[in-house]
Amino acid sequence: MPAPPILWLALAGVLLLLELVGADGDGLLLIGAVAALLLTLVAILAPVLPPLGQLLLYAVLVGTGYAWLRRWSARRQARAIPPSARAELAEVTTAFDANGEGRVRWQGQSWSAQNLAPDQLLPPGAQVTVMGREGTRLQVLPRQESMPGSNGLG
Structure with missing residues (x-):
């Protein structure tokens, strides 16, 4: 049974709330929240994707987003x-x-x-x-x- 989209939306809300109250995640909380919002859309548009597939897609999105953020940050000049x-x-x-x-x-x-x-x-x-x-x-x-x-x- 696929995970309901509300679970991904709730995860996005929790991560955004943590970012808002100042929890320090060096950008990982915000990336995780965006990835969870994207998974909310995926769960609505492709409800046949199994929960394991959704988790793997979430991990790929977070990993890719964090790698991009680190690379972008490293290229910034002092x-x-x-x-x-x-x-x-x-x-x-x-x-x-x-x-x-x-x-x-x-x-x-x-x-x-x-x-x-x-x-x-x-x-x-x-x-x-x-x-x-x-x-x-x-x-x-x-x-x-x-x-x-x-x-x-x-």
Whole structure:
């Protein structure tokens, strides 16, 4: 018995809701939601496709979409953030590791980030200055006045 289209539609809704509330899937949640919406159409237009065939088609769509996204992201050139009257600030949401990698919230969205001064710790809540972007990864520097224990005079 083929899977009813409502199951694919429900999966798409759940994945879109997770993306909306900020779950970090590096694009995989959105790709999965689009693939589930396409499977909803397939389940309506070709109801004879067995559930295993639908699952395989879903896996192929998600895999192809994710591979395309990674390839597209890798081809993007490093871009400097356009200069503005004030520096672009972001807030650390996940502490940066020893390799200088962490997550920040910038312009209302969660971003993967690289600390350009990895010798300085960046705990959650610290303010950083966005210096540039390479693909989907921001390049950030710590702001001295936002560091815990700083008196803001530096």
